[in-house]
Amino acid sequence: MSEPSVVDESHRLLLEATTSRGRRVRNKLATVWMVGALVVALIPLAWVVGYVLIKGISSLDAAWFTEELTATTRRAGGGMGPAIVGTLVITAGATIMAVPLGILGAIYLNEYGGNGVLARVIRFMSDVMTGVPSIVMGLFIYTVYTVNFGQNGFGGSLALACLMLPIVIRSTEEMLKLVPDELRQGSYALGNRKWRTIISVVLPAAFGGIMSGVMLAIARAAGETAPLIFTIGAARAFNANLFEGQMTALSTQIFSNARVPFPAAQDRAWGAALTLVAIVFLFTVAARIVSARVARRHNA
């Protein structure tokens, strides 16, 4: 055997360094671990969606969307129309109140408040508000609104808006924080005023992220049950008037049907669950399409 040349030796060392066994094994292990974690995380998600789909799909026929609720949950028949309308109207009412307010609040926090006392207090309060259980929010609206004005959809909207507001504020603020200061400077340097810089440069740059946060808040609100139980009452008939008369919603229907031992009621609960998931899914997809359109216009 001849002595290995210096070149061969360094070549060997180089290969050894980059492909040593221990290194490769650790790399494989880490990859397997991460893929495994992803799969484990996806199992409950797929399970829930699949189960709801299987259990709920049989309830969904034409009458489901058009007919009123049955008089007692025990009997089969009837539809979920009033609850679908209720969920859409109440959530829309909450969105109209919470989203503009939340975005304006976030603009104040990030663009004007800075680290001032007021901004810090608002930031802290909205963090606290995020952690308030939804049933407490429902009780709060019950005592300040429902006791005085009676049970109606607007009370539910108010309660949901209170839940959405801190989510919208904090997610929007995070998105505004991500907008590079260079863009604001560039706008100011062209002689743009601050309010116009926010409208014409900062908000468009953050649009996609703000939209995601808003959708998260809407999805959360659409599924809330506890705040609605106190505030909207119970109704079997269609009522699209937010300010007059009691209403019902998909989430409260899931609750009232699932807790009774009758097969017809439990099927109905599954159907309502599927409808709710489908509504949230459709809105999320729609929001994605809108943000992609806007993003394409800005960053094509």
Add this chain to the structure above:
Amino acid sequence: MSTDATAPVLPTAAEHHAPTPEVTSDPHPQAEVVFDVQGLNVYYGGFKAVRDVDLHIHRNEITAFIGPSGCGKSTVLRCFDRMNDLIESARVEGKVLYHGVDLYDSRVDPVEVRKRIGMVFQKPNPFPKSIYDNVAFGPRLNGNKQNLDDAVEKALRGAALWDEVKDRLRKSAMGLSGGQQQRLCIARAIAVDPEVVLMDEPCSALDPIATARIEDLMQEIKSLYTIIIVTHNMQQAARVSDRTAFFTTEVNPESDSRTGLLVEYDRTDKMFSAPADERTENYVTGRFG
């Protein structure tokens, strides 16, 4: 006290672009003074960043500010369009006369100042919008809705970018290369027809080829605009500028902080061949900084 009669009136862009009587044959001796800086001190909170700056900026010339880091050259540059106002703790003493109007007069609106004096930043900062919308941004602000296409084309041609982007004006500016983005920022700045263009180390994020293009561009547009450029690159100052101001720092004995000051200001050829001050000579010959 008659306030209105003495209220400072910023000259309009049209006045600035009126033809000058003395033309290019002899650009040097008596070029009109655009900025007259008198006893400028800038503080950030209690910290004195720059002291006692006095200089004249001449029309249709390129003036370079050079000096080591922390010498306040960018700080002084930002006094010309009042961008220092955006830093809460910043405070300016002294006068920055723009055609005789003190930019720091309490009655002057900084937004109006910035409409007349354009700025290009160290890092290219195009808006995440289309190329067209970037250039049209300034004209739209000023309410110029007609002939927007012409204004955009003119600015892009002025920034030597038209041929590269004319087929993709509606595409995002974020897809351009760094050098193209910087030229787009120059186009965006000159689209509002400013009299002065301030450039804060405009080439420091660019490769040598892109840098050369920007330097060529500066030479092309200097007949239309007055340019002040901050650069940490002495060769760049020597290549492009007509006049050079050398800043340096001094250590304050009592607080160990550093304050910038203007050492020497003269024609560029003189600054680099026969500087009057020893500190300038040390800097331009590479013995310091």
